[in-house]
Each structure stands twice: as structure tokens, then as C-alpha cells.
Amino acid sequence: MLFKTTVIIGLGIIGGSLAGALKKFGVSERLIGITRSDAYKRAANIGLIDIGYPLDNLGSVLKDVDLIILAVPIRKICAFIPEIIPIVKQGCIITDVGSTKHAIIAVSNTFSREGVFFIGGHPMAGSEKTGFEAGSAELFQNRPYAIVKGENTPDEIVTKISEMVTKIGAIPIQLDSKTHDRIVAGISHLPQMLAIALMNVIGKENDQDKRFFQMSGPAFIEMTRIAGSSFSVWEDIIISNRLNVSNMLQNLTAELERLQKSVEKLSTKKDFEQANAYRKRLLNG
Structure with missing residues (x-):
């Protein structure tokens, strides 16, 4: 041992x-x-x-x-x-x-x-x-x-x-500590913030029309699973890595704004193709 x-x-x-x-x-x-x-x-x-x-x-x-x-x-x-x-x-x-x-x-x-x-x-x-x-x-x-x-x-x-x-x-x-904190801000802390935002957006819609939750399927439930995480666990994480998390949120906001424009122009094909390619690279290591 x-x-x-x-x-x-x-x-x-x-x-x-x-x-x-x-x-x-x-x-x-x-x-x-x-x-x-x-x-x-x-x-x-x-x-x-x-x-x-x-x-x-x-x-x-x-x-x-x-x-x-x-x-x-x-x-x-x-x-x-x-x-x-x-x-x-x-x-x-x-x-x-x-x-x-x-x-x-x-x-x-x-x-x-x-x-x-x-x-x-x-x-x-x-x-x-x-x-x-x-x-x-x-x-x-x-x-x-x-x-x-x-x-x-x-x-x-x-x-x-x-x-x-x-x-x-x-x-x-x-890896070194600075690199670690920047990476986890993107792959761990950003998904947590995204789940919270998504849950709150749809939760507010559901307050007006309860069919939002009634019609929720596996995709929405899976994407919001970590919205159930405890703030007592996440408080220290956000405090100790707030700059990196804030930077990743800025990146996400910019990407969502760009995606919104693609939706308005009915030109999202490249967005799907790029995401599909990144996803394959993720799964294939």
C-alpha cells in the first residue's frame, strides 16, 4: 500500500x-x-x-x-x-x-x-x-x-x-495553478453558470405558463441538472476564481450574441458544423 x-x-x-x-x-x-x-x-x-x-x-x-x-x-x-x-x-x-x-x-x-x-x-x-x-x-x-x-x-x-x-x-x-484555474473556469464553472441562467430563464417563463415545465424533456432536464447545486459549495469557487469565471461569461455572452444574429439571418449551419466538429474532438480525446 x-x-x-x-x-x-x-x-x-x-x-x-x-x-x-x-x-x-x-x-x-x-x-x-x-x-x-x-x-x-x-x-x-x-x-x-x-x-x-x-x-x-x-x-x-x-x-x-x-x-x-x-x-x-x-x-x-x-x-x-x-x-x-x-x-x-x-x-x-x-x-x-x-x-x-x-x-x-x-x-x-x-x-x-x-x-x-x-x-x-x-x-x-x-x-x-x-x-x-x-x-x-x-x-x-x-x-x-x-x-x-x-x-x-x-x-x-x-x-x-x-x-x-x-x-x-x-x-x-x-499543471500550474493559474492554468488550472483558467481551464476549470471554462469547463466546470461556466457550465454551472450556464445551467443557472438557463434554469432561471425558463423558470420565469414557467411562472407565466406552467406548460414550460410540463413539456420539458430529457435535453432540458440534463442541461439543468447542475442548477440544483448548493450555493454553499459554489460560493468559495466563485470568490476564488471570479476573474476567470467573469472572462468566460464574457466569452459566452459574445458567442450567444453572435449566435442570435445567425438565428435572425437563418444562417446557423456553420455554427452547428463547428460545434459538431469540436464535440467529436472532445469525445475522441
Whole structure:
């Protein structure tokens, strides 16, 4: 196994799914869960983790572990890093699953300590649902998993975390924090904003005529699935990546305005052809 003892702080859908994956694919001998609520008790009861603790036990639990995974919102990750780094043993690896990376890596660089290694992580998997009950050990299968080095992250730590990612079925992709945040603004955060906008546009139409919802088929339901996402999850993402998200929204607005003109001129054939070609490239890798 890669790790003797792993601690996961936060057992939401990602933290819970990671716990299941690390256990199922033999990555860590012992799994400890730490949560703010009593979720650690429920997770231990079903065998998702070996043992759990509340947050106020942080210091005593973390002093002799090999891997710590921060599976909490971004601002909490940034708050945990300076608290955790001074108390862990030499050789400990700390990683996270935050949806943006630049702010997190900046904090880890500021509070770096010799012999303790931080490496950013972001599995491109999830759901509009919350809680470990909605998770799955198979959640990461064939999904990209971003790996972002800190200033002092040795190559051997990158290799070890990449091996962990591969063992749980994901595909490790290394990139820097700025590039990561720009890319996810387009492929993750923009679709979330688009789903919200689409849902609100049609929701307001439905307020005037309830047949809008009554006649909704799979296409509309699928495109608005993530409109059900929790703001408590997305608030930190938007705050930490607002410039990139705003830029992507500007790009989308310009494209929609151009598409509107194409519709008015009955000249959308090229738009469909271009989108079809991009879609094929996406699916073919």
C-alpha cells in the first residue's frame, strides 16, 4: 500500500468517495475521517472509514499520519493549511480536492515547512448532490484528476500522488495553478453558470405558463441538472476564481450574441458544423 495512515478532513461527496476508493483499491492501510458534524460517526458505522473524530481533535489525530486530504470548501482549506503544517510529522504529505488552486497553492507556499509536502489536487468528478451517502468508490473512474505542485514539492511526491490517483481509477494531469484555474473556469464553472441562467430563464417563463415545465424533456432536464447545486459549495469557487469565471461569461455572452444574429439571418449551419466538429474532438480525446 502507498500509505499506512490517511486522514480525510471532510466527508462530503468527494471526501466520502475518496475514502471508499482508497479502501477499495488498497491505497491506505488505515483511514481516519474528521468532520465538523457527526458524519464521521455514520461513516465509521458503515465501514467507510476505520475511525472518525470531530474537528476539535485535530492536533492529536494528525501528529503521526502519512497523508492528509483536505476535502472541505476552499476558504477552509486555506485556513487549515497554516494550522496543520506545523503539527504534522516529517515526511507527511498534505493534499486537497479544492475546485480552484491558485489561492490554495499561494497559502501552502507561504506556510511551507521543510520535510512536509503540500501538493494540490482536483478530481474532475462530483454531483449536484451532497454528503458521503451520495458518493461512490467508483466516482473517479476514468476522470481527470489535476495535480498542482507547490514551490517546494519534490518530484517524488508528485509521483506518489500520481500513483494514488491512478490506483483509484483517475487520470493524473499535472499543471500550474493559474492554468488550472483558467481551464476549470471554462469547463466546470461556466457550465454551472450556464445551467443557472438557463434554469432561471425558463423558470420565469414557467411562472407565466406552467406548460414550460410540463413539456420539458430529457435535453432540458440534463442541461439543468447542475442548477440544483448548493450555493454553499459554489460560493468559495466563485470568490476564488471570479476573474476567470467573469472572462468566460464574457466569452459566452459574445458567442450567444453572435449566435442570435445567425438565428435572425437563418444562417446557423456553420455554427452547428463547428460545434459538431469540436464535440467529436472532445469525445475522441
